[in-house]
Amino acid sequence: MEIGNLHIDIEKVSHKTMADEVETKLLEYLKRKSFKPGDALPKEMELTAALGVSRNVLREALSRLRMLGLIETKKRRGMVLSSPDILGSMERVMDPLIIDDTTLQDIFELRLTLEMGLADILFLRKTKKDIEELEKIALQEKATRTKQNFRIKHEVDFHGKIYQMTGNRTLQRFQNMLLPIFGHLVNEEKVPIGGKVSHLDLVNLLKTGTREQFRQGMREHLEHHFQKLKK
Amino acid sequence: MEIGNLHIDIEKVSHKTMADEVETKLLEYLKRKSFKPGDALPKEMELTAALGVSRNVLREALSRLRMLGLIETKKRRGMVLSSPDILGSMERVMDPLIIDDTTLQDIFELRLTLEMGLADILFLRKTKKDIEELEKIALQEKATRTKQNFRIKHEVDFHGKIYQMTGNRTLQRFQNMLLPIFGHLVNEEKVPIGGKVSHLDLVNLLKTGTREQFRQGMREHLEHHFQKLKK
DNA sequence: AATTTTAATATGTAGGACATAAGTATTTAA
DNA sequence: TTAAATACTTATGTCCTACATATTAAAATT
Incomplete structure (x- = not known):
């Protein structure tokens, strides 16, 4: 049997870190659920539980969304979706x-x-x-x-x-x-x-x-x- | 004495989180030192020491830069500056x-x-x-x-x-x-x-x-x- | 000298602890 | 009874320690 073109048959090992994946999953989640600006999001602990990652990793991903202006967080009140700054x-x-x-x-x-x-x-x-x-x-x-x-x-x-x-x-x-x-x-x-x-x-x-x-x-x-x- | 325009005299209390500040400081640092893509950056521990924040906060900021494509990190080798993806x-x-x-x-x-x-x-x-x-x-x-x-x-x-x-x-x-x-x-x-x-x-x-x-x-x-x- | 093994090191992930702000409930005082 | 003060609760923000993992550097072996 021929070996052929390796990098077609074998998927490149994903160098993605967990924060990367969580980021993607969160973005998907936000869009799929079609949240609108102002809507409250689940709490950190609920997300860690749902995603099966440590709070640490989750927060690294959330930090990115926060930078994008996609979410805003306030103590005790939790997180809300907001209109991102597309140029920021x-x-x-x-x-x-x-x-x-x-x-x-x-x-x-x-x-x-x-x-x-x-x-x-x-x-x-x-x-x-x-x-x-x-x-x-x-x-x-x-x-x-x-x-x-x-x-x-x-x-x-x-x-x-x-x-x-x-x-x-x-x-x-x-x-x-x-x-x-x-x-x-x-x-x-x-x-x-x-x-x-x-x-x-x-x-x-x-x-x-x-x-x-x-x-x-x-x-x-x-x-x-x-x-x-x-x- | 007149009170005048308050929100000119009194600076708005910054709701900035430490990760926000660290992010800004890092961006400034990278540009001021005019690092070029490929250059190695200080290690996490050195940065935490220099910035006086926990590794946790630092990593939240680094996570953002990583999303921007501004830095890449590999285990043991540390971080290097890279050409960001401006549209990403x-x-x-x-x-x-x-x-x-x-x-x-x-x-x-x-x-x-x-x-x-x-x-x-x-x-x-x-x-x-x-x-x-x-x-x-x-x-x-x-x-x-x-x-x-x-x-x-x-x-x-x-x-x-x-x-x-x-x-x-x-x-x-x-x-x-x-x-x-x-x-x-x-x-x-x-x-x-x-x-x-x-x-x-x-x-x-x-x-x-x-x-x-x-x-x-x-x-x-x-x-x-x-x-x-x-x- | 080349190869294998071992060690060292920087990042990645987990989890616990406490601080802090901001609602919520409870108590106190008028 | 109502208003104000107090205590409590909760979700995020920050710090710390520990360990896993990948990769380079050093050491040991053949």
């Missing part, structure tokens, strides 16, 4: 020095994609007041443009404001955590920012242009970033 | 029944934004082979379009393929976790999918059209979703 745990690990290069590149592209897709929501939600504030940022920038140190700050301020204008808090937070990554990947460049289309140009497009014109402007504004993308 | 923890909590409505809406918009921003990368990376596969999906859809049950599957297949064509694994995974949310928000609708621009139209735009034409087509394809966005 992502924020913790957003460090360009820790994340691998492929993912960094992916994130870079992700941000460009978002930036190009913003026009639709932006034109739906833009207000006169917001545009004025954006213009102020762009003008401030022009005044102090000589100083290299300020350039990054202005970049951040301007694009940050744009995301804020979408009224989408999640989008805003998301872009905020992408910033350090973006900064890390472009900080060595000495490319004069903006290219053909400056921030001020974008403001004007936002004021008087169409959605498509704005998008086209944004594309040209980001052109030198797109240039760097690999096929 | 997000995937765990992506459940439309648990996430609050505002965030759900945010996510919905986030996906639309991505979809509108895809054209640039798509036109950079599209290959003949991919387009053929996409066309196949679109044609298959046309053949079985009568059955309501298949509609969602086709939606998923088609748009999933598009994301895959970007060659961006993170983007792909991201869209994949957004799917259930999207599905949850639109499942009650009986709007005939596609509107003016069908999947097959999009394929043709991808084949012979320009980047901007494709984007315009995508916009019209998604038009009835955009219609639902609130100002």
